Amino acid sequence: MIIQRFDHEDALASALASRLIDAIVRNPRLVLGLPTGRTPLPVYRALRDLTARALVDWSAVRTFNLDEFAGLGGDDPGSYRAFMQEALFDHIPIDPVNIAMLDGGAPDLAEECRRYEKAIADAGGIDIQILGIGANGHIGFNEPADELHAHTHVATLQRATLDANAMLFGGDPGRVPKCALSMGMATILGARQIVMIALGEEKSDCVAGMVTDLITTRLPASFLQVHPHVTVMLDHAAASKLV
Ligand code: F6R
Numbered sequence: 001m002i003i004q005r006f007d008h009e010d011a012l013a014s015a016l017a018s019r020l021i022d023a024i025v026r027n028p029r030l031v032l033g034l035p036t037g038r039t040p041l042p043v044y045r046a047l048r049d050l051t052a053r054a055l056v057d058w059s060a061v062r063t064f065n066l067d068e069f070a071g072l073g074g075d076d077p078g079s080y081r082a083f084m085q086e087a088l089f090d091h092i093p094i095d096p097v098n099i100a101m102l103d104g105g106a107p108d109l110a111e112e113c114r115r116y117e118k119a120i121a122d123a124g125g126i127d128i129q130i131l132g133i134g135a136n137g138h139i140g141f142n143e144p145a146d147e148l149h150a151h152t153h154v155a156t157l158q159r160a161t162l163d164a165n166a167m168l169f170g171g172d173p174g175r176v177p178k179c180a181l182s183m184g185m186a187t188i189l190g191a192r193q194i195v196m197i198a199l200g201e202e203k204s205d206c207v208a209g210m211v212t213d214l215i216t217t218r219l220p221a222s223f224l225q226v227h228p229h230v231t232v233m234l235d236h237a238a239a240s241k242l243v
Helices: 009-026 041-054 080-087 109-122 159-164 185-189 201-212 220-226
Strands: 002-006 031-034 062-065 067-069 128-131 153-156 179-182 193-198 230-235
Touching: 002 009, 009 041, 009 128, 009 193, 009 230, 062 080, 062 109, 067 080, 109 153, 109 179, 185 220, 193 201, 193 220, 201 220, 201 230
Parallel strands: 002 230, 031 062, 031 128, 128 193, 193 230
Antiparallel strands: 067 179, 153 179
């Protein structure tokens, strides 16, 4: 793993946005894997700014988001689809047909998960997967457990994850859907490059475990150790427990 430390989240965001724009310039048909959450917001702001300044051509770029709440259609304001539209997609010249997201409102969620895996494979796989990390060590919605799913699946969210997502539901964890659709561990590890971003002291323990402890399903992010091309981008607080 390549570890990069930054003085401020804006410096991290601008470094990652520049890396992504460079990758798009080199490969206009880039396939990006994207997270939601608080951590990528500065990156999405930087991507919007760079796109406006450098007239980046997004027309052939394809995106796959990591996850979506079960039971919520894309038009629901609490959905990750709505989050992504507001944070990024409404502000860059991406072709809407190239945006892929899991549909939490699909009538058959297992079938929706199979459709998504096939769509990723049909796109030739993900070139660069951006990840955040839960304070409990989850990636996507692969929560700590005795066993993990390889492929896209319906996940049951843990209490800490419901609390962390309450902001999307008026601050009320009780309104957060209890299940979500998520890429699995093999889906994530199948990306050609992975960039993990983490900000703040609350991520410092799981970041240290992810980088230095043995691989365990109790810390799903630790599986990134087996991937040959991972960059971990941290602010000093998130890096503070790394030895
Ligand atoms: C979101 C996702 C999650 C988040 C993680 C960190 O699509 O897959 O794994 O990346 O929960 O969330 P924040 O960035 O809000 O701390």
